[in-house]
Amino acid sequence: MSKEIGFGIIGCGTISNWHAGAISEIQGARLVGATDVSKDSREAFAEKWKVKAYESLDELLKDKEIEVVCICTPSGLHAPIAIQAANAGKHVITEKPMAINLKEADEMIATCEKNNVKMAVISQLRFTDAVIKLRDAVKKGMLGKLVSGDIYMKFYRSQEYYDKGGWRGTWKMDGGGALMNQGIHGIDLLQYVMGDVKSVFGHAKTLARDIEVEDTASAVLEFENGALGVIQGTTSIYPGTPRRLEINGDKGTIALEEDSIIVWDILGQEKDPDIVLERTKSGTASNPTAFGIEGHIKQIGDMVEAIKHNKKPLVDQYEGRKPVQIITAIYESSRTGKIVYLK
Ligand SMILES: NC(=O)c1ccc[n+]([C@@H]2O[C@H](COP(=O)([O-])OP(=O)(O)OC[C@H]3O[C@@H](n4cnc5c(N)ncnc54)[C@H](O)[C@@H]3O)[C@@H](O)[C@H]2O)c1
Structure with a gap:
């Protein structure tokens, strides 16, 4: 037993x-x-x-x-x-x-x-069907040589959201904002699919919320495999748009919106009947608790x-460390104005 x-x-x-x-x-x-x-x-x-x-x-x-x-x-x-x-x-x-x-x-x-x-x-999010299918396709080389991997996370969190939690939006307890709190989900997916990140160059700013940490950040990445990528994260735009992950190779493109596959276009291949393209129904772009268990x-x-x-x-723990390394490197790049190499 x-x-x-x-x-x-x-x-x-x-x-x-x-x-x-x-x-x-x-x-x-x-x-x-x-x-x-x-x-x-x-x-x-x-x-x-x-x-x-x-x-x-x-x-x-x-x-x-x-x-x-x-x-x-x-x-x-x-x-x-x-x-x-x-x-x-x-x-x-x-x-x-x-x-x-x-x-x-x-x-x-x-x-x-x-x-x-x-x-x-x-x-x-690593456990969603869409991410599993995307990563599997990339691992099998279906997209050919990887060229770019981008994640867009343009969300809306009100000032009340930050004020209510007390700890949210503080360096000591949140450790960062649009990237360390909300964006970490998408950043983890990006590196999980694209592979390790070699370097980052980024800007992180507090543009529209009264908080210590960034409410908006943009970064350019170079992956170890040579591909380039973009991370775009904010919590201060209205109304908030669905999270979008787009992976491009010289033989194909796959894009996810929230947990749905919205583009699956591979050179010379008929559409796989297992791949259902659909628009996303809900998401956390403007509501932090709008997700299931x-x-x-x-x-x-x-x-x-x-x-x-x-x-x-x-x-x-080794996997969990990776997005923290990418995010803290973007913060360092924003502070210093320099490219930060991760290793
Ligand atoms: N995986 C996700 O999608 C997801 C979603 C929301 C939050 N989170 C994460 O979960 C964590 C909590 O977020 P939340 O929204 O539930 O916050 P919350 O403020 O609603 O809850 C935090 C709780 O921790 C308690 N607490 C504080 N200090 C404590 C201590 N020393 N010992 C025991 N309890 C203590 C507080 O009293 C509070 O009840 C954060 O790290 C956040 O990033 C993850």
């Missing part, structure tokens, strides 16, 4: 409900309890999901029923909490970004290695399989 893997959630705000909902859908996974610095939040969450409320992180980490923690706190706390959890022998699932700088990401990596625990970093179900399910069979999760 296989035993269930016990989960504990740290931080009972918005995204914790995606984790709790996903865990409840995964065979072999069980949510044991949760903690939050806010008594009201942890008690309301425990009541909603019928689980234990722990008064502190220490208390949660002492519970032997919990094998995996999901870190759903403000981003600036991911690293210290992950390090404490890994030192307590727990496997870690952390929300994106893995950490807000590379020093902290590297400390997390070293701590997981030292304690022989696994880490998964949430990047739920399917991605979290797949990614937390992938971690459960990784633990059961002692494999690597798809987005482990």
Whole structure:
């Protein structure tokens, strides 16, 4: 009889409900309890999901029923909490970004290695059918020589969105803005499909919101394979447009809008009947919570399989580090006015 893997959630705000909902859908996974610095939040969450409320992180980490923690706190706390959890022998699932700088990401990596625990970093869009098909086509060389890979993330977040969270829009707790918070999803997809980034040159500015971090950024990339690319991210344009990822090679183009394939055009090939072109129905361009739990179900399910069979999760700590490296390099480029090489 296989035993269930016990989960504990740290931080009972918005995204914790995606984790709790996903865990409840995964065979072999069980949510044991949760903690939050806010008594009201942890008690309301425990009541909603019928689980234990722990008064502190220490208390949660002492519970032997919990094998995996999901870190759903403000981003600036991911690293210290992950390090404490890994030192307590727990496997870690952390929300994106893995950490807000590379020093902290590297400390997390070293701590997981030292304690022989696994880490998964949430990047739920990697698990969508459209992304899987796109990456598979690129890996098979169907687009020929890769020429360009671009991601456009022109979103709308109101001033109230930033003011309400308290931590959002701050360097200390958000670690950045349009790129580190919202844009990281698309930046991770871009590098996942195109391969490692060699260098970046970027501008990051605060144009329309009263926040410390950037609400708008543009960057030009060179990939290790020689292709070029563009990252465009903002949270301050009205009304917000769907996320668009476009990959071009000398033999074809595939473009995604949100989670839908909108272009699949390959030289000399009939349209594959498995590829359905459709416009996107919804998305997070103007509403940060307008997305389902399917991605979290797949990614937390992938971690459960990784633990059961002692494999690597798809987005482990080394993968989770990559978009943080690209984003912090764009910030450095914007500060210095220079091209930044990633290695
Ligand atoms: N994967 C996604 O699509 C997605 C979507 C939204 C948010 N996120 C990420 O999830 C994280 C949380 O975002 P959110 O929107 O849920 O924020 P939120 O403000 O709604 O919730 C954060 C919660 O953490 C609690 N908290 C703060 N400090 C804590 C501590 N030391 N210990 C325990 N709890 C603490 C707060 O009281 C709050 O309840 C962020 O890192 C964000 O980037 C990811």
